[in-house]
Amino acid sequence: MVRVLAVSVVVSVLWSAQPPQTLPDHDAFVRDTRTNLARSQREQNRFAYKERRTELHTNPFGRIGSGGTVVYEVTPTEGGNSILRKLIERDGKPVPNGPVQKTDLTQRAERRTRKSGLDDSVEMLEFAIDRREAVRGRNMIVVTFKPKPNAQPETSEGKIAKLFAGSVWVDEERREVVRIEATAIDDISIGMGLVARLNEGTKATLTREPVDGSIWLPTSIRFVGQGRALLFRRLNIDQRIDWFDYKRIN
Secondary structure: HHHHHHHHHHHHHHHHHHOOOOOOHHHHHHHHHHHHHHHHHHHHHHHHEEEEEEOOOOOOOOOOOOEEEEEEEEEEHHHHHEEEEEEEEOOEEOOOOOOEEEEEEEHHHHOOOOOOOOOOOOOOOOEEEEEEEEOOEEEEEEEEEOOOOOOOOOOOHHHOOOEEEEEEEOOOOOEEEEEEEEEEEEEEEEEOOOEEOOOOOOOEEEEEEEEEEEEEEEEEEEEEEEEOOOOOOEEHHHHEEEEEEEEEOO
């Protein structure tokens, strides 16, 4: 027993004496991860999928997100220039002949500046490689982020990004974002605050997974926080959106 304990102590000392594994180069790692995100964003309009979300409504007590769930079937059309969203399920029951909404993505693009929402969001933030973690047997690099001082966003995505700080878990080998945890460092206004205002401290968690070989796409997002709607009605938000059954059609 003494010999076993002695060997264990020696091994522990030698192991702790090993230099820590070097973290990847910051600029190259962020660049590769950003490139993969941009590629996935371009490819997303080539996939049909289902979207499950908590139905938003306000009850007499001002609570939001307590109205069950709805599921939509989302299909890109016209070469990915527009999408169709069809209601197919409500609270676990099929909705026959559900309404269909068409969204023209080209009109959105025309309203934007030459800078993409992803590029603008990245430019609003400062990134720092923090540590390495093992998650389900794979090495993850945890990257922290916070808003750059005096950054001026040009897109709606950039304006939202500038309000958050948090951490990103990136698969070290694949250079793909697996998880984002973000906390609002300021109030978030919707409709210039007339529609709703979410308080500082609102939390958002996003997950991504591979859905078609090397293509990674978002699979869920959750918002938790408090705020006010229509200037006076209190909101308690706990909403989750899931994206699943991705199928390439283009």
